[in-house]
Amino acid sequence: xxxxxxxxxxxLFNTASWVFSIGIxxxxxxxxxxxxxxxxxxxxxxxxxxxxxxxMLELNLGQAMTKYVAEYRAKGDLAQVNDIIGSTMLLYLLLxxxxxxxxxxxxxxxxxxxxxxxxxxxxxxxxxxxxxxxGFVLTMLVTAMQSIPWGxxxxxxxxxxxxAMNLLTTLSMVGLLILGYGLLEVVLVNVAVxxxxxxxxxxxxxxxxxxxxxxxxxxxGPLKTILRFGLYSSLSRLSGVLRFQADRLLTGAILGLSWxxxxxxxxxxxxxxxxxxxxxxxxxxxxxSGFQGKQDHKAIVALYLKASRLITTIAICVCLPLMLxxxxxxxxxxxxxxxxxxGLVVTIITAALLVDAFTNIPSIVVDGMGRPKVTGLFSxxxxxxxxxxxxxxGKALGVSGVALAFLGSNLLVGPVFVWYANNRVLGYDxxxxxxxxxxxxxSAGAAAAVLAYLLLAPLATGMLSLLAVMAATSTLxxxxxxxxxxxxxxxxxxxxxxxSPLFARFRLLSGRQP
Numbered sequence: 001x002x003x004x005x006x007x008x009x010x011x012l013f014n015t016a017s018w019v020f021s022i023g024i025x026x027x028x029x030x031x032x033x034x035x036x037x038x039x040x041x042x043x044x045x046x047x048x049x050x051x052x053x054x055x056m057l058e059l060n061l062g063q064a065m066t067k068y069v070a071e072y073r074a075k076g077d078l079a080q081v082n083d084i085i086g087s088t089m090l091l092y093l094l095l096x097x098x099x100x101x102x103x104x105x106x107x108x109x110x111x112x113x114x115x116x117x118x119x120x121x122x123x124x125x126x127x128x129x130x131x132x133x134x135g136f137v138l139t140m141l142v143t144a145m146q147s148i149p150w151g152x153x154x155x156x157x158x159x160x161x162x163x164a165m166n167l168l169t170t171l172s173m174v175g176l177l178i179l180g181y182g183l184l185e186v187v188l189v190n191v192a193v194x195x196x197x198x199x200x201x202x203x204x205x206x207x208x209x210x211x212x213x214x215x216x217x218x219x220x221g222p223l224k225t226i227l228r229f230g231l232y233s234s235l236s237r238l239s240g241v242l243r244f245q246a247d248r249l250l251t252g253a254i255l256g257l258s259w260x261x262x263x264x265x266x267x268x269x270x271x272x273x274x275x276x277x278x279x280x281x282x283x284x285x286x287x288x289s290g291f292q293g294k295q296d297h298k299a300i301v302a303l304y305l306k307a308s309r310l311i312t313t314i315a316i317c318v319c320l321p322l323m324l325x326x327x328x329x330x331x332x333x334x335x336x337x338x339x340x341x342x343g344l345v346v347t348i349i350t351a352a353l354l355v356d357a358f359t360n361i362p363s364i365v366v367d368g369m370g371r372p373k374v375t376g377l378f379s380x381x382x383x384x385x386x387x388x389x390x391x392x393x394g395k396a397l398g399v400s401g402v403a404l405a406f407l408g409s410n411l412l413v414g415p416v417f418v419w420y421a422n423n424r425v426l427g428y429d430x431x432x433x434x435x436x437x438x439x440x441x442x443s444a445g446a447a448a449a450v451l452a453y454l455l456l457a458p459l460a461t462g463m464l465s466l467l468a469v470m471a472a473t474s475t476l477x478x479x480x481x482x483x484x485x486x487x488x489x490x491x492x493x494x495x496x497x498x499x500s501p502l503f504a505r506f507r508l509l510s511g512r513q514p
């Protein structure tokens with residue numbers, strides 16, 4: 001892969017990995033649930049959930065390692081790269097062992113007291129939690145190892161390994177269930193595959209960077225650097241938990257359980273679709289860090305402007321059909337009664353996540369420049385304002401008020417953060433950013449919205465026609481984006497140049513000459 005296409009290559013593979021995981025679950029999940037049974041599958045889900053919550057111990061150290069591996073590699077300092085990797089692996093190992101020990105020790109309590117596990121499954125559940133504790137240690141090590149290719153600007157490599165691990169895990173689970181095995185063996189698979197993942201990454205990383213050392217080491221300086229970055233960066237993760245989980249609890253407490261459903265279903269729909277903006281944007285972190293290592297500020301600003309324009313374009317492409325037709329989609333998908341209660345929610349949440357998308361690239365660039373404290377503190381402010389607004393707005397306006405609280409917190413903090421990142425961290429004029437990166441996609445979005453509403457909306461008479469209209473709206477926007485400069489000729493040319501070998505290979509495989 002040509003170096004000039006590496007960022008595009010990374011973005012596509014990072015997104016493909018996410019799509020592949022969803023597809024695998026969609027195909028095989030019904031069979032796994034049917035063969036395990038709802039109770040045993042519930043135990044499996046809870047084991048994975050406990051591992052997931054304990055993974056909060058990770059403190060975002062993987063992002064820290066990505067940033068500093070990229071920065072020191074750009075400086076040509078392999079010794080510092082090895083110190084960063086070794087120090088981070090030591091932290092992951094210690095945190096993994098601590099978390100694993102807690103999970104192992106709580107296995108009895110979780111299986112017999114805390115969770116409502118049927119008596120006949122309690123012994124199996126205890127054994128499964130204990131096996132899962134080993135899986136937690138290995139999962140932490142996989143998280144550490146996958147950050148190394150990211151720091152080397154090879155997201156495509158990590159994505160391939162992730163897809164292979166997901167496929168192997170799922171097919172092994174299905175195979176064991178066909179052979180008549182049960183929950184404990186399925187949990188063992190979820191331990192064995194991460195172990196194989198660690199070994200795979202060890203081989204791959206040595207090929208990607210000759211001279212790399214993959215062993216835990218104690219180095220006070222790098223440990224301090226990694227911990228400082230990780231702790232501030234983890235504020236953003238904590239903010240995400242508060243913003244995306246606590247409001248649901250408050251909704252249930254203020255309005256009742258049924259209203260949680262009316263809030264969560266549209267929220268989850270929009271959030272899953274908007275995940276693509278983070279997956280695409282996150283791949284610039286090692287690039288920014290590399291430029292920071294070389295002290296190339298002009299290159300950072302140029303990348304910042306381009307990435308901001310393209311991520312804004314992607315975000316509008318995803319959000320525009322939902323803002324125009326989200327209510328109708330809910331009606332066809334969940335029923336008219338559901339849409340009557342949640343239709344406004346999907347519109348408000350779409351607007352809120354579109355606003356949030358404007359902070360995506362500034363956050364990544366600020367982190368890449370070694371200022372995670374800025375990103376973390378602004379994220380916490382957003383979460384606290386959201387929680388402060390939920391109660392009064394929820395009481396006054398119901399579930400739509402809860403959605404407005406989320407939108408309001410983004411509107412209050414997001415523009416201030418973008419200004420601060422621009423003027424104080426990057427030293428770049430905010431109006432120039434708006435003119436060069438935001439106006440082209442926004443003008444295309446406004447034009448596409450008017451045309452879609454006038455010309456396409458009347459054609460949406462059923463679910464299939466509505467999906468076609470929503471796809472046509474996004475396509476119309478992308479065409480207009482090419483005219484407004486949101487997507488320029490060079491980028492279109494690079495996309496064609498990147499895709500041409502893929503199409504040629506496909507024609508060869510299908511038996512036709514290129």
